[in-house]
Amino acid sequence: MRICIATSGSGGINDFVSTVFGRCPTFTIVDIEGNEIKNIRVIQNPGYVSGSGAGVLAAQEIVNEGCNVLISGSVGPNSYQVLMAGHIDMRASPPTSVKDAINLFLEGKLPVAVPVHGGGRRGMGMGMGRGHGPW
């Protein structure tokens, strides 16, 4: 299983989970074998420097990296659509360390993330990094 964690700094196992997804600077990607963390990698989030549609770019990257799970403080509405299409299991986490977040996830303690402003009456345009999470 491959987990991607949206990280708020330069990434890595000791970095912290970002409160936002589309515009977080880095993604820390780990593989879980058994219950062990293997192959820690850090990639730059292409959405971090993007003008518009940051969430979309970021989400595409996660899918293309072959991840199964995303852990982030929140997920915006556009990212959510793309991640859903890519069959990613999205989990919301408090801004704790990557290590703690992974452990919480493995213990089944991270709730499923919901897009903060998803599903309106008329399919309204959203985005612009307006997703923000419960934490």
Added chain:
Amino acid sequence: MVGEGVEWEWVWEEVMDHGSMIIGVTGGKGGTGKSTFAVNISSLLSRKYRVKLIDADVECPNDHILFSKELKNEVRERIFIPSFNYQKCIKCSLCQKNCSENAIVMFKNGYPFLLPNLCSSCKTCYIVCPTKAIESGSKFIGSTFITEINENLTLVTGMLDPGQERSYPMVLRTLDRANEIKSEITIIDTSAGTGNHVAASLMDAEIVFAVTEETPLGLHDLEMIERLIEKMDKMYYVIVNRHGISDINIKEKVLGKIPYDERIAESYYRGIPAVEMFKNTDIENYFLEPLMEVGIWQR
């Protein structure tokens, strides 16, 4: 005050070219009286000329309310969005790479798909697709209306659907719809703000009136809208509304001052243009004078 000399003659030459005159009404700050001014001068001018008033404040169009009219002749307006023909698509990803809004998503080895709410309708994907796999689709963004106010005055209104972020294309649709109507004078009432949707509304205007109020807030925003109008190289004048509410007194570029007058407020509440409700009174002069000053009235 102003309105004499070379500048004005130049405008008339332009006007002669296409046989009608286009006046923009804007202001920067909201609620300074753009619509009140636009509605009243339209009403006045329609006594002499064939006039169309374009309500380009597509986010919150109000001019019909100031005439107590129901909007009529609705047309639902659409803009382009790409529609993918997967039989022709070769997954080259050019559409995705060239989309400046990142509205097109492509997974590894997958076909492209669209997030319609991000699409800005620029057609770049349509142009760039080497196999013509992108066809013209469309989505609704709002409605336009054509409402007859009196036999000489027609109102063209654009109304954006709530939740649509882009008012610019809606402004363009409204201006296009207005082409159905022939007129000698066109008045364009813009929205508040200084963004490119306001610039789009004023694109064809030959003379612009910036309506403001004498408060630091009004003046601050007036300065911003002046920068935009100057950038666009338009001739413009300032109209002060509700003059007398504070002791600030602006002078530069001012063509007319409409005093704070409860009668104007009353006409606003009742949905009758002040120049009609108080015909042949000093109220009429407040709106007539700026028009005389620049020679529109006595043409």
Added chain:
Amino acid sequence: MAEIVVASGKGGVGKSTVLSSLAIFFREKNNAIVDGDAEAPNLHLLFDVEWSEEREYRGKSIAVIDYNKCNLCGKCAETCEYRAIKLKNNEIKILDYLCEGCLACAVICPERAISIKKDVYSGKIKIGKTEFGPFISPELEPGQSNSGKLVTEEKNIARSWKEKGIKNILVDSAAGIGCQVIASMGGSNYAILIAEPTKSSFSDMLRAYELAYHFRAKPFIIINKHDLNPDFDLIEKFSKEEDVEIIGKIPYDKNIPVSMAKRKPIFMYDPNSPSTRAMKDFFPTISSIFD
């Protein structure tokens, strides 16, 4: 953290007056104040802001023509959906105040004469202090398209102050219902909608209400200048039908423009003026929406 947005649809009906009063009345609640009107940002004029930081905002892309390569074929002008390219008398020009920075002209140009310049300076975000909390103000160059993004940026700055003890964000939204207002409303918990008792203000407030409903911001209504048109009952009817609470009514107050001219919120300028007294009366009923 509670995010409270003041909106109205129609401009000039009292958003800044109400927001400045809220900031003063609830000064103990650790609020950050955000001006959400990037195209006409003027809230800062009512506060004595001590500016401490400016962040450049480079959110714009514009098309640029290389005139050495251009052969004046005019395809770009035909293609531009925004009508930002004008070809007249053998001269071609891109109007930067209309250009959205898409790539359509660049990809259609047979001579490859057009390129897109990215990250063009389009404004700034100013951060400062007031005696009622930190203050964030945008300033967009005229003729821009991306005002909503700038507003989101501002709000993200305010959100990042959570660790510094900021508990609430007060956002003064722009007029209209476009991208700036959407950005102001998105993520907000509460929307305070201001309406005057006129049909146009009511109609615009309804449009702002639709947005609030969509973004799940709990709406409240304040009627401003209610005494100027006392027979107008559409707002009350709407409030009953849709079950949106009218939290208060503010009378017409001729001191407000005077206080503005003195660049002071009415709440400070005249604590005994009719509008201030009215707001002091009903503000306590919404103290629970603050964190």
